[in-house]
Each structure stands twice: as structure tokens, then as C-alpha cells.
Amino acid sequence: MQRLEARIAEVTRDCLDRMQRSGPPVDLVGSLALPVPSTLICELLGVPQATRGEFQRAVETGVSASATAEELQQASSDMVAFFAPLMRNPDHPDLAAAYGEVSIEPRNRAIRTVLEESREKGHLPPETDLEIIRHILSGAIATVLTTFPDSSTAQEMGDYFIAVLRHTTYRS
Numbered sequence: 001m002q003r004l005e006a007r008i009a010e011v012t013r014d015c016l017d018r019m020q021r022s023g024p025p026v027d028l029v030g031s032l033a034l035p036v037p038s039t040l041i042c043e044l045l046g047v048p049q050a051t052r053g054e055f056q057r058a059v060e061t062g063v064s065a066s067a068t069a070e071e072l073q074q075a076s077s078d079m080v081a082f083f084a085p086l087m088r089n090p091d092h093p094d095l096a097a098a099y100g101e102v103s104i105e106p107r108n109r110a111i112r113t114v115l116e117e118s119r120e121k122g123h124l125p126p127e128t129d130l131e132i133i134r135h136i137l138s139g140a141i142a143t144v145l146t147t148f149p150d151s152s153t154a155q156e157m158g159d160y161f162i163a164v165l166r167h168t169t170y171r172s
Contacts, residue, residue, distance in 0.1 A: 004040075011039050034059055045086050055082055111137055133165070140164045 012032070019031045038059050042052045061067050061075035115130045115137075124133070140161060 007043070008036070008040060011036050029063070030060065034063070047086065051082070054078065058082060108134060108138070136164060137161060 015032045015035055019026045022031075034056070038056050039052075041047075042055060047055060058075045058078040061071050062079065064071075067075070111134045112130060115124065115133055118124050119126065119128060119130065124130075
């Protein structure tokens, strides 16, 4: 951990030095808030120096307030394409497990909880296989978010999920 803290300080100092050399005005996000974590993430994952620019560009687009829906969707696809091989890298066997633990599992637990509550309230038959319903809903979430990333309101998504659930024995 001390080695990591020292590296964080070094990367931060390098960014601050570049900001000072370039003079005002300074883009704080582009000069510090993005390069520090992205540099450290790339180093921790063993991303080759030659491909770090791709990662940085996708991150910059993903957090840009001026990016179009198409640019955001492309940045998201680029990030998935960038990380997919790293997730399978035998040098980082715990990466996929860690991603699942912090991203996928909390979502799955939340969906399971809602489905269990729905079954307890009588909205789903007692014999309903909640794991199958969870997989269907996860697919529905992915479909909506990738097909209509910026045009679905919370109400529209809720209506869509209820429609999906109705086709899977949900009773309102």
C-alpha cells in the first residue's frame, strides 16, 4: 500500500508540474482528475504504454458534458473492448471476480430482493424461478440501455420492465 501511495503522489506531482508549466487557464479535469486515476489503473492492470491513449480517450469522452449520445455509446463500447482482454489476462485472475463483486453482484442482489418481495406480495406465483426472471430482467436492462442510452426516462424504463415481467407470470 505504501508503494501505491508513493506512486499516486508521484503521478499527481507530475500532473501538477505539467499544469504549472502550461500556465493558466488550466483544465482541472483534463489535467489532473482524469490522468491520475487512469494512469494508475493502467499501471495496476499492466496495460501496455502503447494502448493507454485509447483508454484515456474513451474515459475523456465518457465523462465529457458535450459528448453526443453516439460518442458516449462508442466510448462505452471502446471501454468494454479495452477491458475484455484484460479481464481474461492470466496475470490478473482476480480482476473479473473483483468487477463482478463490485458491479454485477450488487445489481443482482437488488434485483433478487425486489423479485422476492414481489413474490411475497403475491405478484409472482410461489413456484416462480426467480433466477430465470433475474436473467430476463438483466437482459432487458442491457437491451434498453444499449438501444436507447439517452432517450429512456425512468417511467419508460419502469413500464418496459413491468411489460417484461407480465410476460413472465407477474401479476399486478
